[in-house]
Amino acid sequence: MSAVSRRLGEERPHRRHHRGRRATMLIDTFDRVATDLRVSLTDKCNLRCTYCMPEEGLQWLGKSELLSDDEIVRLIRIAVTGLGITEVRFTGGEPLLRPGLVSIVEQCAALTPRPRMSLTTNGIGLKRTAAALKAAGLDRVNVSLDTLRPDVFKTLTRRDRHQDVLEGLEAAREAGLTPVKVNSVLMPGLNDDEAPELLAWAVANDYELRFIEQMPLDAQHGWKRDGMITAGDILASLRTRFTLTAEGDEARGSAPAERWTVDGGPHQVGVIASVTRPFCRACDRTRLTADGQIRTCLFAREETDLRSALRSDAPDAEIAQLWKVAMWGKKAGSGLDDPSFLQPDRPMSAIGG
DSSP states (O other): OOHHHHHHHHHOOOOOOOOGGGGGSEEOTTSOEEOEEEEEOOSOOSOOOTTTSOTTOOOOOOTTTSOOHHHHHHHHHHHHHHSOOOEEEEESSOGGGOTTHHHHHHHHHTSSSOOEEEEEEOSTTHHHHHHHHHHHTOOEEEEEOOOSOHHHHHHHHSSOOHHHHHHHHHHHHHHTOOSOEEEEOOOTTTTTTOHHHHHHHHHHHTOEEEEEOOOSOOTTOOOOGGGSOOHHHHHHHHTTTOOEEEOOHHHHTTOSSEEEEETTSSOEEEEEOTTTSOOGGGOOEEEEOTTSEEESSTTOSOOEEOHHHHHTTOOHHHHHHHHHHHHHTOOSSOOTTSTTOOOOSSOHHHHOO
């Protein structure tokens, strides 16, 4: 049993039958309630980041395997109106490659209650879509950018699109998709010296920077714990240039990022330490893949099929029950701190961030 599992097991309260509103929640056996839904719209991507997939790409899902726009909207409606979901994050692959994205956002914005909606993207298509997404009802974006150096960007992503990402970030800010958050992964020997430079740039441009530890979700299964840049490494590097003041756990809530105020404020920087400082005990997420599978954890090796239920004309109540049963089986932790941890078969691009 992992350390996280033991800790949660010790704190697990005596169970009673859930009545009333709790019976409609996505709740697990450790009393965690999922209110944040991550929806992958496609497994395809127009970058080939070295820590995610091989240069030649992957075997993408076929059109018939993907959920249709209507199926995606239906599942989000069930989650929002019947299962207590209050936030929806659209992910991929690269979600801007989904032709029906703007329409999906618009339909979800019309739901009652209206969920808060965000998008995680590599930013390449944001320059042309930011205004339309804002008009459709999208609230904000997270943009992945690992380096400020065009040559390093080309090495990391195997594409010469650095300027497109910078212009996409500017377009998102101008469209009001704020706060604009920037996600950065540091890789040994490539950009591991850029943490202070990235933070200075983010502060100057009014972006919220989040460093993310490299996770074992690459298609090549080449991740090695002893080769990753840890949260401790990142913070030590930042402190060579900035004064960081830790935000309390109470203010953090269920957010995956630990946050620090930079030089007294108002700007902050975050670190998502999924490997070295897992935050499983406060997790409030559930995940829907582009082919209609529910995943209770980013690192889960089990999935629950909702696509088959959709396509067999199952009623909303039956689909909601499948979802609730899936969440009831959520494990205490990711298992990353367990020596027996096995990497999921699906890579990040096929799961959704």
